[in-house]
Amino acid sequence: MAETVDPIPYDRSPFATKAEYDAYVALPSEKRLVQTLSHMMGAEVRSASPRNQSKMGGMSGVIQFLDVVLASTGESLALVLKTAAGSPLRATLGSAREALFYDAFGSSLEDANVPRCFYAHGDMATGDTTLLMQCLENAVPAGTFFGGEQPNNWGVQERLPELCAGNPPPEDVAADGFKLYARMHAAYWRDEALLSKPWLRASDWYAGCGEAAWRAGQAQASGEGGGPAALMDSISWRGYR
16 A cells, blocks of 8 residues: 555646645655545544555556544544546446536435545536545455456455355345345336436436437447447436536
């Protein structure tokens, strides 16, 4: 784990002006991190430091683990800062949807074992994302229990027996996952307000449009659609860029 946290690029930072951002970059690393987190959390941070911890598997974004102390209460928090630079592929796949989900629904789903999110930024036009979230202590990704073939387990196969020890079998993990998803969906079942969020999958379809994007996605999956560029062209009219 690096001893410092690199500056967040301007287009993924919480700063409203370039002048604020330039002042932030000029700060020593520790002060820069404290200022960034204070902006993100909307609360003064007394101290912040990287944890001696690295992400387990996965192929999406850069994850940094942090120990943070709030100035007002002295409360200590273990947080995760996840950033991912935009790219044509991320835009095509709608990868920014993760951040937009937490921004729109995260606070209402905390009782469903969804990690608390303190800051979320997602840009569907670029795929760019920044998330500051609660670090779940003593937890492992659910995919851990599904073998070395699971993409998120690539590179950590030798640790899987240790990580799975004492935990439920994969069948029970899958069942718990489906129950969690059911609770999440039940909270918004038949809520027509969801149709106003174009980044939600199929929201345009249920609103009576979006067939062109759906057909392009199917063609891309079957190898007949000309790849990500063709899919991006089909969704540009939806206001994503």
